[in-house]
Amino acid sequence: MKDKAIGALAGLCAGALALPAAADEIKVGLLLPYSGVYAALGNDIEAGFRLGLAAFADETEARFAIVREDTEVKPPVGLAKARKLVLDDQVDVIAGVVSSGVLGAIRDFVHNSGVPLIVANAGNDEATGEQCSPFITRMSFSNRQVNRPMGEWLHAQGVQKVYTIAPDYAAGRQMIGAFVDGFTAAGGEVVGQEFTPFQTTQDFGPYLAKARASGAEAVYAFFAGGEAISFVKQYDSFGLKEAMPLYGAGFLTSPLYVEAEGPAAEGVIAALHYVPTIENAANAAFVAAFQAETGRVPSEYAVQGYDAARALVQATATGAADRASLAQALAKVSFEGPRGPTAIDPATNNIVQPIYVYETVAGETGLTQKVLAQLPAEADPANGCTLSATN
Amino acid sequence: MDFGFWLFQTLNALQLSMLLFLLSVGLTVIFGLMHFVNLAHGALYAVGAYVAATVAGMVGYWAGLLVAPLIVAELGLLLYWLLIRRMRQSGPMAQVLVTFGLIFVLLDLTRIIWGDIALGIEVPDLLSGRIEIGGVTYPVYRLFIIALGAAIFAALALVLAHTQIGAMIRAGVDNDQMAACLGINVERLFLLVFCIGCALAGLAGAVAAPVLSVTPDMGLKILIPTLIVVVIGGLGSLWGAMAGSLIFGFVQTFGAVLMPGLASVLIYALLAAVLILRPAGLFPARG
Numbered sequence: 001m002k003d004k005a006i007g008a009l010a011g012l013c014a015g016a017l018a019l020p021a022a023a024d025e026i027k028v029g030l031l032l033p034y035s036g037v038y039a040a041l042g043n044d045i046e047a048g049f050r051l052g053l054a055a056f057a058d059e060t061e062a063r064f065a066i067v068r069e070d071t072e073v074k075p076p077v078g079l080a081k082a083r084k085l086v087l088d089d090q091v092d093v094i095a096g097v098v099s100s101g102v103l104g105a106i107r108d109f110v111h112n113s114g115v116p117l118i119v120a121n122a123g124n125d126e127a128t129g130e131q132c133s134p135f136i137t138r139m140s141f142s143n144r145q146v147n148r149p150m151g152e153w154l155h156a157q158g159v160q161k162v163y164t165i166a167p168d169y170a171a172g173r174q175m176i177g178a179f180v181d182g183f184t185a186a187g188g189e190v191v192g193q194e195f196t197p198f199q200t201t202q203d204f205g206p207y208l209a210k211a212r213a214s215g216a217e218a219v220y221a222f223f224a225g226g227e228a229i230s231f232v233k234q235y236d237s238f239g240l241k242e243a244m245p246l247y248g249a250g251f252l253t254s255p256l257y258v259e260a261e262g263p264a265a266e267g268v269i270a271a272l273h274y275v276p277t278i279e280n281a282a283n284a285a286f287v288a289a290f291q292a293e294t295g296r297v298p299s300e301y302a303v304q305g306y307d308a309a310r311a312l313v314q315a316t317a318t319g320a321a322d323r324a325s326l327a328q329a330l331a332k333v334s335f336e337g338p339r340g341p342t343a344i345d346p347a348t349n350n351i352v353q354p355i356y357v358y359e360t361v362a363g364e365t366g367l368t369q370k371v372l373a374q375l376p377a378e379a380d381p382a383n384g385c386t387l388s389a390t391n
Numbered sequence: 392m393d394f395g396f397w398l399f400q401t402l403n404a405l406q407l408s409m410l411l412f413l414l415s416v417g418l419t420v421i422f423g424l425m426h427f428v429n430l431a432h433g434a435l436y437a438v439g440a441y442v443a444a445t446v447a448g449m450v451g452y453w454a455g456l457l458v459a460p461l462i463v464a465e466l467g468l469l470l471y472w473l474l475i476r477r478m479r480q481s482g483p484m485a486q487v488l489v490t491f492g493l494i495f496v497l498l499d500l501t502r503i504i505w506g507d508i509a510l511g512i513e514v515p516d517l518l519s520g521r522i523e524i525g526g527v528t529y530p531v532y533r534l535f536i537i538a539l540g541a542a543i544f545a546a547l548a549l550v551l552a553h554t555q556i557g558a559m560i561r562a563g564v565d566n567d568q569m570a571a572c573l574g575i576n577v578e579r580l581f582l583l584v585f586c587i588g589c590a591l592a593g594l595a596g597a598v599a600a601p602v603l604s605v606t607p608d609m610g611l612k613i614l615i616p617t618l619i620v621v622v623i624g625g626l627g628s629l630w631g632a633m634a635g636s637l638i639f640g641f642v643q644t645f646g647a648v649l650m651p652g653l654a655s656v657l658i659y660a661l662l663a664a665v666l667i668l669r670p671a672g673l674f675p676a677r678g
Binding site for chain 2: 035036037039040043194195196197199200201202203205206207209210213225226227228229230233234237238239256257259260261262263
């Protein structure tokens with residue numbers, strides 16, 4: 001009798017355990033840096049991602065289980081962790097990837113193993129250009145997308161001569177290259193350029209003197225993280241902000257760390273695909289939920305995680321549940337999100353979204369972002385990507 | 392490339408030099424006195440910056456500048472009692488490994504306590520703004536860094552050359568066994584120098600915080616320049632630390648402006664040249 005009861009109990013337990021799997025459990029591998037220079041970004045993306053899964057849970061039958069792995073912002077580690085997620089954990093989909101270097105390292109593995117990857121940050125143009133893959137969908141941004149329209153906008157504001165400065169690595173060169181394309185195509189002139197040694201430059205003083213002597217009307221800069229903070233503060237401390245206004249790719253004054261820049265960031269005008277002060281219903285809901293969860297305003301990194309989760313939910317809502325069908329469904333998502341109309345370009349699997357020009361201004365409780373202009377969404381050129389031909 | 396340009400860049404170079412001097416002087420004297428390699432010195436600099444940022448946020452900049460060196464010196468004391476005292480006889484390899492590990496322990500501790508998001512502090516009102524010197528407008532705070540570094544150098548030079556404790560330290564650096572035979576408590580002297588070195592690292596962190604960003608990895612970033620300064624200047628010597636810092640600051644600054652393509656290589660080429668021609672550095676403490 002006792003044995004029978006135990007057997008029945010065991011059966012019940014097994015049944016209970018098996019149930020979630022029956023209801024389409026999607027296993028998600030979060031591949032993010034939780035240590036190293038981009039740890040803050042990784043944590044913000046994860047916070048956004050979890051929030052997104054919770055917020056849109058009602059729209060799908062699927063349930064999600066998350067496995068997280070730390071890339072340490074090192075390409076070889078990222079590749080090892082991607083292998084672990086795919087081969088050991090048997091995940092259905094990977095989301096994350098902050099560094100373009102890590103994305104480059106895992107691209108072939110992801111493509112060949114046929115696991116859908118939702119890129120939640122890395123912006124290198126090749127990932128949705130000549131290196132594009134039907135399994136890689138980008139929900140963040142591309143370097144070109146953020147910077148080229150800003151070049152046109154800045155020239156339209158009457159700025160004729162610009163000096164550019166950025167760290168000397170792939171993303172720095174791509175961002176500045178795209179800006180220069182847009183700015184010179186509109187008729188502007190770049191009077192000088194500087195690429196500073198990446199992650200070893202702490203004192204920008206020597207370069208700032210050159211910028212001042214260049215005869216430019218304004219400076220256009222791309223820096224991110226610690227370098228952005230040092231650069232913006234030093235730019236202001238030398239009194240350049242009054243003489244030559246500072247413009248840049250929006251990471252320069254990201255809400256994630258703009259408070260560390262303090263008053264030095266006031267008046268800096270930058271372009272980005274998201275700022276927390278965008279006015280629409282989806283963003284209001286997102287900002288409120290994120291603040292309730294973390295006590296901070298969301299950054300562009302958080303929204304990338306949030307939208308990556310939403311894209312995944314939308315893909316599963318179409319009935320997709322395995323790797324191949326998820327990859328196909330992900331390439332077709334589109335929604336009105338916190339960033340406005342957000343969709344995937346079927347030609348490259350890159351996101352298409354409006355770009356916001358914003359000024360960092362002093363608000364009631366600290367620095368905030370004043371949106372100056374919303375630049376229309378533009379799909380990147382295919383650049384050798386042959387997705388549309390094969391699909 | 393007029394006079395203003397050269398003056399401006401010279402001030403930039405001096406500012407960088409003084410910051411490096413505050414860091415390298417502690418490292419080099421600890422090394423010279425006790426042949427102890429403390430790679431965690433850079434991590435102490437980061438802790439100093441974080442403490443300064445926290446205290447500055449609560450009480451104000453000057454309190455942060457005062458408290459940071461004290462806290463870091465306390466931390467140094469703790470490290471000394473827990474680890475370094477036991478490692479004194481274990482040879483440079485073990486010391487390098489242990490203090491290298493310490494870097495990562497301290498780095499993760501700062502991440503756990505202060506988080507991954509960078510912090511910043513504002514320059515105090517007294518030192519904000521710019522003044523004009525020789526036709527160049529230059530930030531007051533950077534001049535303050537130069538003055539502070541020079542003052543600390545002068546104070547240390549005075550103490551080393553003209554006081555009894557200075558004579559004892561010089562004796563210890565020159566020949567620690569003989570100094571011990573003469574009745575100098577070399578171990579206690581070491582502890583004193585170690586704490587002062589740590590305090591200076593904390594001070595450097597506090598001074599750098601308003602100019603740079605306060606991030607967990609700032610200690611790692613500053614470590615290599617500091618080691619280069621120590622090697623170029625010569626182990627164990629105050630003048631070596633100053634000379635090494637000045638050389639590094641000027642090569643780095645003018646390299647960045649005049650030969651941007653070579654800037655990151657120049658200082659390493661110089662380091663290699665010094666190692667080949669004067670393996671003991673430019674001003675070694677021991678003849």
